Every structure is written in C-alpha cells, then in structure tokens.
Amino acid sequence: MQWCIKTMGRFYDPNEDTVIYYDINSGDTHLLSDFAAYVITQFQEGPLTAEELTIKVSPCLETLDFSDLEKTIQDILEELSALNILTRV
C-alpha cells in the first residue's frame, strides 16, 4: 500500500524539536514533531510505501534511538492520515 500527499504544504521550522505545518488544502495549521515534518517532505516526489519511506529516512535516524523503526514510521503515517495530511492510494 502506498501513501501520498495531495499538495505539499508550508513549513515553519524555528529549529526547535517541533515544526509548524500549514496544510494548503484544508487551511489547517499543525504542530508536528520535527521527524513527522521530515516524513512529510519525503512525499515531495510522489507516493511511497511504508517500506520505501523507511529506507529513505533511515540515514537520518542513525543517531536516534528507535527500537522499532518500521512501527514508528507506520504510527506516523497513521497519524498524518488522521490529520488528513497524507492519504492512502
């Protein structure tokens, strides 16, 4: 199963551990973790499966302590879907 983003929104990243994301489609503004914001940017070039996404983001996770990266990615995808930022295709 693939995930995609309708239109890439706008980010405000003040270099804290949270990022503001403005969803152009809904007009909603979200306070996201910096990692969730990074996940969103990975969809710039098109739809991805959870596995493809995991491979794409894994280089930046070397210093982070994720015991179960795949599960973390899956949880973030579900959360971004619940916020109507990502959709399943």
Add this chain to the structure above:
Amino acid sequence: MQAVGNLTNKLFHKQLRTGSLALQVGPYTYSIQSDLPIVAEGIRALYRDFVLVDPQNFIDYKISIRHGGLLQRLRRQTQFYFDGTRPFAPIPIGQAYAFLEWGMNWCVSLHANEYLKLHAAVVSSERGAIIMPGVPGSGKSTLCAALGLRGWRILSDEHAMLIPGTVNVVPLCRPVSLKNESIEVIQQFSAEAILGPTSQKTHKGRVAHMKADLHADSHNASPLPAAWMIFPRFCPNERQQVTLRRRSDSFILAAYHSFNYSLLCESGFESMEKLINSVACFDLVYHDLNWAVHTVNQLVGHPDNE
C-alpha cells in the same frame, strides 16, 4: 483639527443625538448616535481628545445605541444598531456604555480583514511594540492600562492589527476595558486613571473603561514595529515569573488568539511566520501589577516611570 473636547456641551449633545458625531479611531471612522445620557457621559470623558471627522464623508462604521421602541423604553432596555441593523439582543440601559464599546470592537473584529488581527493588547515605547494576546480574564487589559499609566503608549486594548507580511502594528487606540476587581486595582495603581461610567451585572461582571490616549502620540496613525510578544496570565496563587516561550508553541497560541488567521489562508500563515520569527516571545505570570510593569520594563530595557 477639532477634537470632541472642543465642542460646546450643547453642540456635542446635538451631534450625538443626530448621529453627526463622527470620530477618527485609528484607520477607521465611526459615527455614533445616541440619546442616552450614560453614553454621552462616557464619550465625553473617554473620547475628548479624539479627532472629529466630517460625517458627510465616508464612514466605516455607523453605530447607534438607542431605544428600539416603546416596549424597550418601558423595560428600560436599549438596542445597539450597526448600519441600521440590530446584531444583538436588547440590553439594560445601565449597560449601554459597555455595550457601545463592545459594539465598536465587534465592528472591527467582524469586518476588518485587511490586517492579521490578534485578540491582544498592544503597547509601545521607542524600543518597539509589545503584543499581549490573552483570553478574557488573563489580565492583559489591566497590564495594558498600567503600562499606559507608566508612560507606555497604548496602541490597542483589543486588536493587534498587523499589516500582512510585516511586523508593523496599526494603532487602534480606544478605551481600555476593565472588569470587576481590575477597576479598583487600576484606580489604586494611579490617581491619573480616567474612568468612564461603570456598567453593572454585564455578562462579564462589572465593567468600566479607562481613557487610553494618554501619550502625546496616541493619535498618530503610523504603524509601529512589534518587537515582543508577551502572553500575560494573572494568577494570584502562582509564583510570578517571566519565561521565554518556544516559537512553535507561540505560533499556535497566537493563531488561536487571532480573529482571522484562518480566513487569511496562506497569507495568514506567512504573516504569522514573519511575526513569530521577528519577535521574542514570553510568558508572564503575575499577581502584583507593580511587579509586572517593572518586569516588562526590565525585559525590554524601558525605564521605570513612577
């Protein structure tokens, strides 16, 4: 330019009664019509230094507060009119002045969307403006009034109006709304506070307004750059402190306090980003007004004026 205070008593009452009393309030013009003595008393006290404009010119907000009919007169009620419409239910005559002020706020809250508007008090010194967003009861108006009485220029008690894409605040100086104990707190804070009529038993409790144009530049319409955003919180049981706020959290809270952030869509996001990126954001918890004023002065490097 003639101000309200220059009118003879007779002419003032005639203009107010006939709706030809028109004032410049920040970038807007209001015409006010009323036959109620309490409204006349309040305007005479709190708007005496406001510049009159020609009522034949375009008026942004035509408002009136008067009896709607015989039944209302018998019930000692009155009615707020905006452009001849009645947006609110009738109110007791004794609350008419507070309602006039709220109605004037409502005009801007609902209709003026050329600016990013935050529900916030704004004060300024030569070092820049401070935007103080807050929900009713947070102590923002009390702090705003106190700062105004200690030399700060009050730009607004209710609306921080930012020119989109800039950090410039457009002044909209009108009387400061004080509620319940804050009325006595401000009277004790400074003998120079000029208060209008007190409205009893409103939905916000006891309400009185303080004359806000206390500074030599109060009626200067030029926008001023914001340099700080302070979120005040009056809390009698907490330790007084000022703490730096994260920008991302401040963005969300400022958007929450905005009247039209969502309405402005992407322009609202861009304007808020510009603002939050440009100002230092703080939380201020206080219960002693002198401490709060001193702390704000120290924070921005403004001298204490006793």
